[in-house]
Amino acid sequence: MRVGLASTASSLAFRLKIPHPRIPSRLKIPVGHPELSLRPMMWMFLAILVTFLVTRSVTRMIRSGSGGRVGLGNVRIAGHHIHHQVFGILIIIGTGILLVSAVPRGAALDGAAAVFGIGIGLTFDEFALWLHLEDVYWTDQGRKSVDAIFCVLVITGTLIGGADFATGRIGTTAWWSSVGVIAVNLLLCVICLLKGKVVTGVIGIFVGVVALVGAIRLAKPGSWWAAKRYASRPRLARRAASRYDQRREERWNRLRDLVAGTPSQQRPG
Numbered sequence: 001m002r003v004g005l006a007s008t009a010s011s012l013a014f015r016l017k018i019p020h021p022r023i024p025s026r027l028k029i030p031v032g033h034p035e036l037s038l039r040p041m042m043w044m045f046l047a048i049l050v051t052f053l054v055t056r057s058v059t060r061m062i063r064s065g066s067g068g069r070v071g072l073g074n075v076r077i078a079g080h081h082i083h084h085q086v087f088g089i090l091i092i093i094g095t096g097i098l099l100v101s102a103v104p105r106g107a108a109l110d111g112a113a114a115v116f117g118i119g120i121g122l123t124f125d126e127f128a129l130w131l132h133l134e135d136v137y138w139t140d141q142g143r144k145s146v147d148a149i150f151c152v153l154v155i156t157g158t159l160i161g162g163a164d165f166a167t168g169r170i171g172t173t174a175w176w177s178s179v180g181v182i183a184v185n186l187l188l189c190v191i192c193l194l195k196g197k198v199v200t201g202v203i204g205i206f207v208g209v210v211a212l213v214g215a216i217r218l219a220k221p222g223s224w225w226a227a228k229r230y231a232s233r234p235r236l237a238r239r240a241a242s243r244y245d246q247r248r249e250e251r252w253n254r255l256r257d258l259v260a261g262t263p264s265q266q267r268p269g
Helices: 003-017 040-064 084-101 109-123 127-132 142-160 173-194 198-203 210-215 224-229 234-243 244-258
Strands: none
Touching: 040 109, 040 142, 040 244, 084 109, 109 142, 127 142, 142 198, 142 244, 173 198, 173 210, 173 224, 198 210, 224 234
């Protein structure tokens, strides 16, 4: 009886011709859509990141005096120092005109996205300059440029895989539900801004969880929310002051300075 069962099982396996599993020699992980190697948003993200890191490396070499040995120095035209944000703005304008007029596709679109990202990287590296309308690149205020670049990188990185903010046909239940989620998320972002959390509020527009956490947690001392809501609540005011103390700010500054360089005590002339 046992021999019969064994012979029957072997004959069934032979007839079915069960294939042996094949193990690929190389593992390929596609990025984005299978038909594309890299999406345009990925090219833009990489261009912004590389441009920021290269620009900061060059400016740190120029400030230390070692840049002159390799031919690096400030760009001057007719005796005026030309900041690299000027080149970034020109690149953004030129690429924007190209994208609107020519509407490139395929590799041309990837190239345009990368060039546009270079312009964004150069411009936002000097975000603090066009925010304060003065040269604060190597001062404490210049750290705002690092925060701005961080926001841009998070936003572009989030959009690499594509994003649909409103889903469904207009007027349907799915569409109204998505609009309601967007409205709630924007309200949470406004709360973050009122609590003095600018970076959290900006990133929260695209990453809802960040906005939710930022809106729930305590406000920063000196913010509108703290002034209006914590004035009659000394316990919350003390907790906020303890959470956002000088040591916390110093930790963030060390991280910023590790990437962008330590600010100078005096503003460069």
